[in-house]
Amino acid sequence: MTEPSRIPVRTQPADTPEVWAVKSRRVLGEGRLFDYLSDEVVTPSGDTMRRDFVDHTGAVGVIAVDDDEHIIVVAQYRHPVGFRLIEPPAGLLDAEGEEPLAAAKRELAEEAGLAAEHWRVLVDVLTTPGGVNESIRIYLARGLSAAEAPDGFEAEGEEAHMEVLRVPFQDLLDGILTGKLQSPSLVAGVLAYAAVRGREDMLRAPDAPWPARTQLERTRAAADPIPDAHGCTRD
Template structure:
């Protein structure tokens, strides 16, 4: 089936083929017959982990994000490596690497495309339940420097208002948490 808004690829130039992203520049034919260019980022995908402690605090990590030139708070997350097909196992690994927690139950909440205007990156959002600190957790990635931060819902809302929480996956997790809180009332 052809969509009436479909853009047909005329040609593709590979700009960069990296370890994390694959960047291309496509020449496309628009629905009205004109031509345009699209710069696209292809990504294997990622997982994010929403976790709330028994004390009703969301587990976050603070890390420096070079693209923003600042540190932000976000839910634990990580990229899917080449050949990984069991995304729940990826979520379990990333949760332990980034927080030192192991979860007895990891459930898929949803998946979504993070920035469809330029990228195909799909993020799988999981909820960690019944988790505990482990004595010898998996090590963090060599180039990762993280601080674990646990915040109440109202504290996290304040961090959203100040922009310290500003990424889509964490805001999505916060909305999920808010919906769950309101559903319990």
Template sequence: MEGTIKKLGQTEIYRGSRVHLVTETIQFPNGKRAEWELIQHPGAAAVIPVDADGKIIMVRQYRNATDGWTLEIPAGCLDHPGEDPLECACRELEEETGHQAKKMDFLYKFYSSIGICDEIIHIYVARDLVKTEQSLDEDEFVTVEHHSLDALLEMCFQGVIMDNKTISALLAYRYKYKL
């Protein structure tokens, strides 16, 4: 059912360094109102780095949400509202993997968790990589691994890789490039 939905107000609950939690008062077309919680996020960019052998460079890092180590494509938050997601993707590629790309192609973008968060993640494919050096933040502990697309997709279906941006990006990459 479509119609006019109005946001009547917003109350900030928490303001962190990366995310903000607000409640919003919403009025629906039938006149009823509701209070909805929303996590506000500046957005992010992620990249599928493809090496000269066609393998994908992945990063293994600790994630607090899982209380464990995860295997993911390199990614990071936009530094500020309005930052070009391509610049963010290039920065994160070099920081986390120690590579720059001569060619970066936009693949797609998506809401990370549309029911509760306004974060949009922009996905790129990096090719023609040049080795540089990792430049990790002081709170990042990242190891770099190279895997075939088939092996990574199998890890997704086995539940080894459970990160949504990585799973959807790998599937989109396979679909778009008919691999």
């Protein structure tokens, strides 16, 4: 039994980049957008463990706030969970060479028909780190105006059936705290916005470094056939 007062105090905590050696990797399944992988991982003590996970492209989302403190959201069907979720405009980082901010601007135009004058990084989230390597960067966008969808864009699948809404900030916050709203990008974005309202200058610039994206490349490289003390190979 541990007394709370005996737990070490750490001020200014931060996630620490760390990559354990991968002895082997198998592709359990290839999907349209994501692969399902199985790694045999070597722990610091020399033991091995198997970890299965989804290799994800990453994503961006936008908390777009108008002059009346309404937030622009979409109602989108999500088949794996069986809900039409209230979410911020968002999308995958699946376009070759596209920068995250450019992707966020594109998604805002495609899904909501809007552009924004002012952009800041609101929050970065690793959505399901125990089983998916997805990272999402959520931006705060202000100074909204109408915008045309990018050339060649055509809504399909779930996007063809989305509904765009303006919702008062307080209603979204209340919905999250009462369990009526569950989208991780909405929950993270709205709660982060609640924490910085009136202090938005403290937020990071829209092109700020994104540590999770940098680390993702390192973890992918860990499965390459690099000679090491554990004889790391790739299946």
